[in-house]
Amino acid sequence: MSRETSALNTAQITYLAFAAIMAAWIGAWLLKINLEQDLSWLTAGLGSFVYWTAAKLIIWIVPAVWLLRKAGRSFREVFGLANWPAWAAWGGGIGLLIALTGIIPNLLQGKAVLPTRLDFALLNVLVIAPTFEELLMRGAIQGNLTECYSLAKANVITSLMFVLLHVPGWYFMGVLTQNLTNPAGGALSIFLVSLRFGYAAHRSRSVMGGVLAHFLNNLF
Template sequence: MWASGRTNRESKMPLAGLAGYIVVFFSLWTFYNFEVASVFKMQYPGLYRYDVVKLLLWTLPVFVYLKYENRAAFTALRLRSITGAGVKWAVCVSLFFVAYQFIGTIVIGEELRFNLDFAANKWIKGVILVGFTEEILFRGFLLQKIAAYINFGLANLITSLLFLFIHFPGWLALNMLPATLFLKIALFAFIFIFSMMQGYVLKKTDSLWVCIVIHSINNLAANALGA
């Protein structure tokens, strides 16, 4: 499938529909972050903690569309069991990103510490659910839909740019961008490279679970170092 850059015709999403899906998703996520998130957090803290809105906007529509295509979601998304090779990829890539987090902390001059006693909100949203919600949409769904039209490398590049851009509404709405230009560029580069590597991990292992595990471990390290 990946070698030719094309999927079976029955799973090929109409190009206009794919573009529309991306535009609508980005628009809704931007509106939510700037106009809804702060109110939702105050009025429904429990639901906010469990990231209900992200599950509704990022994950549920993917399963609904695959149901419309009459495809088995777990098969279409490559939510297959992890093989021995997949375990090796998960361990090696996770260690790479954990090491990067540690080195990055030292380079920017912050105190080096590793604290797992951070807020429940970060555990639920930033570690447990983040890999599931983000990998389902970007690697499991969009990467494969885009790769139905172009070769894998270019599809992975486009998906990674989209993955970078989707972080901006949250960064800007919550004023979370780093102060200096150097740190901004470093953050953007990391998000982009992370996404590119995740795409190749999916290609090599044929299991989205490997990507989900890596994503969650990376965020665990980031939260523990920043706790």
């Protein structure tokens, strides 16, 4: 099998895996809604955090690991922890540039710049979401697609998928229309920051570049 054919097969497998992830993610939302009718502790706090963390591990991370193995890439290669100067510079720099769009308005309005409350929702926003989403989207999906496409094309496709990953949650929370039509903070904003996460991960040759940029974006 030629390298080009192998890359195309990897891209096709990646698309099919993402379709399966989306179906399973919708199923996770439907399951939680049904379970909440009898298990009220799942609605918020620790119960909700445990449910969604477990769901993301099963629905996002397990397929991400499988995709990495299908592409012949190791965790050491994807995370590139030894390449910390690059991912700290690219992830930190891009993340801070994105964060300024939140820091400056908050300062001008006299609002708190940093989170003022430590809870499970914040843990999800600052740790679980950046790590899990970047491993799936940048580490597995974008990494696989760049074997077949240019960085620009792979990044755009991955960022569109990143937006789609949020759609079930928006729908079940009743904010789908708002997020699809609101240019600030909605689907367009998520698409644009996703492009930056993808660029940070690529330039730093480490998914940690995307994780750090994602963390800083969510922090501010």
